[in-house]
């Protein structure tokens with residue numbers, strides 16, 4: 205049965221792939237050397253693309269309950285994928301191509317919810333890339349529904365959709381400038397400048413939004429204190445715009461900086477990057493908190509250093525990290541699990557805090573989910589200005 209499934213596109217049977225480790229490796233921990241397919245399993249697993257046509261293919265809320273996030277609204281997926289290609293992002297290189305649902309299909313998906321809720325959340329990684337997003341929002345509003353969108357890509361942010369969500373009662377908008385300096389944004393291929401971000405910030409507050417949340421990543425390759433200072437400057441400039449645009453309403457909101465540590469994700473150009481250690485990440489966070497503590501109406505929330513470490517291991521680990529996860533489940537304590545795992549020969553450093561070389565075999569090489577290794581490698585080289593060796 206498993207052998208038959210393994211032969212079909214889209215099925216992955218891990219037990220039919222035997223890992224190899226480099227026994228000649230002189231470092232403390234043997235490096236992953238590849239997988240050998242067993243019992244006729246194909247060398248690579250290919251992805252099957254979901255059908256994205258017709259109302260029955262629209263993913264939407266199945267059960268509306270206050271026990272969940274966004275429990276008061278029907279969430280409807282209107283598009284999937286993204287064409288932007290930010291170099292750290294899995295979606296940009298693996299959910300391909302960008303696909304959209306038609307206006308009619310989205311309206312049909314919303315229809316059953318009409319007696320239950322007046323609130324609809326539109327879901328997509330690149331919502332504003334949908335060519336008919338304004339028509340979708342307008343049609344839903346004409347049916348008496350309020351339209352919400354959890355987070356919006358800032359480069360494509362436009363006034364009509366902003367107006368729709370504000371008129372529906374949404375007071376907070378989330379965007380993702382990702383970095384404070386244009387230099388860091390170029391590195392990750394986020395194609396927007398600080399000047400453009402501030403222009404959009406004005407548009408957001410002028411439309412009546414009260415609070416603005418910004419997702420940012422720190423610990424990017426080559427990041428310096430000047431890049432962190434640029435983040436502080438950006439928040440300060442956003443705050444000034446918020447005050448200017450909100451003063452006449454008599455209510456000032458909050459600029460929130462939501463900080464995440466760069467986690468190198470498999471099957472992205474940054475899969476070879478070195479993640480900064482939790483102590484370095486914590487120091488950068490402290491630095492930011494100290495600077496931003498002096499700026500009123502600006503709040504900071506952040507991924508914890510421990511979460512960054514866990515994500516690094518689960519993101520780039522091979523099967524040997526499975527033992528650590530089992531230990532964690534048994535002990536209920538991450539620290540204790542790491543201690544025991546390392547005593548038995550495991551290595552957090554090996555998986556999490558090491559730059560990989562472009563030709564290193566990777567534990568996910570056999571899973572063909574999107575862009576080719578060559579395309580990812582080209583992007584990684586471009587990010588580093590051709591100097592890949594400097595990162596390894």
Ligand code: SF4
Nearest residue numbers: 286288289290293296
């Ligand atoms: S980070 Fe956002 S804009 Fe960039 S590729 Fe991913 S989904 Fe697209």
